[in-house]
Amino acid sequence: MIIVTGATGALGSATVHELLRHLPPTEVGVSVRDTAKAQDLAGLGVRVRQGDFADPDSMAHAFEGADRVLVVSGSTLGPDGVALHAAAARAARDAGASRVFYTAHQNTRAGSPVPFAVDHAATEAALAELGTPWTSLRNGFYAHTVGWLVAGAVERGELLLPEDGPISWTAREDLAAGDAVLLAQGPTIDGPTPALTASEAVTFDDVARVLSEVSGTTVRRTVVDDEEWLAQQVAHGTPEPAAHLMLGMFQGARAGEFDQVDPLLGELLGREPLPVRAAIEAALAR
Secondary structure, three states: OEEEEOOOOHHHHHHHHHHOOOOOHHHEEEEEOOHHHHHHHHHOOOEEEEOEOOEHHHHHHHOOOOOEEEEOOOOOOHHHHHHHHHHHHHHHHHOOOOEEEEEEEOOOOOOOOOHHHHHHHHHHHHHHOOOOOEEEEEEOOEOHHHHHHOOOHHHHOEEEEOOOOOEOOEOHHHHHHHHHHHHHOOOOOOEEOOOEOOOOOEOHHHHHHHHHHHHOOOOEEEEOOHHHHHHHHHHOOOOHHHHHHHHHHHHHHHOOOOOOOOOHHHHHHOOOOOOHHHHHHHHHHO
16 A cells, blocks of 8 residues: 555645556555645545654555655645654555655755755665655656746736756656556656756746747846845745745756756656746636
8 A cells, every 4th residue: 555645735635636546546645744635535445544743643544555655745844744754654654655756856965055855865865864765756846836927917017036957847647647657557766866857947036038929028036135136025925934935946946946847747748847837827817
């Protein structure tokens, strides 16, 4: 049985639905904090059990009978988040899982200027101490983030953002499908995977060009000072920690943290991953 944690979240839920393309529902289970939110999965025949990374007894029950467990990384940052992910991985090992999977990020490394990448590196270090085979899915940067960042740009005719660098924006639905293939049928990858990304890394100059083509309105790209942009985000209601986290994305992109491109995701999908244009079209259609 394959168990997926966080299955009421966007990536976890999408991964479960993709797994059901490969496996009968009796071979898929989920661990969720609130089982009432997973009744749609239960209705499909998926085993639904309550599990919380902070509650070892609940995880032992949720992971019972698991051959493979996917620990979907949560939103808690810093040492607390690392501790929760490590606890879930140990619980999977103790439940008898033959392999533990974890959703990391394409730029995972201890020396990264991006805080969440450092957290993922610390979790990978914990996985390496498990004594059980493990795979870290180094997922690309979610492409739907572009939709948030271009909001209002067509109306203004201007895309006002900090200086950036190339990012291989990757559709979450493609990542869910690729992750499901690795979970269900392989190939087996020990340790970190290559970056699971779209086929091209683009800058916001490229995004502005595509935005202009899709909308039919010329949108020019204008670079805004980091601190000015940060102040604007906070003034418009973005919580300061979230604004700093997003600014870190731009700073990381400038440092080349997100420019990796690898063919593995396309090979798993059997087609080209969706380009950033698809995320822009979806954002404008909303």
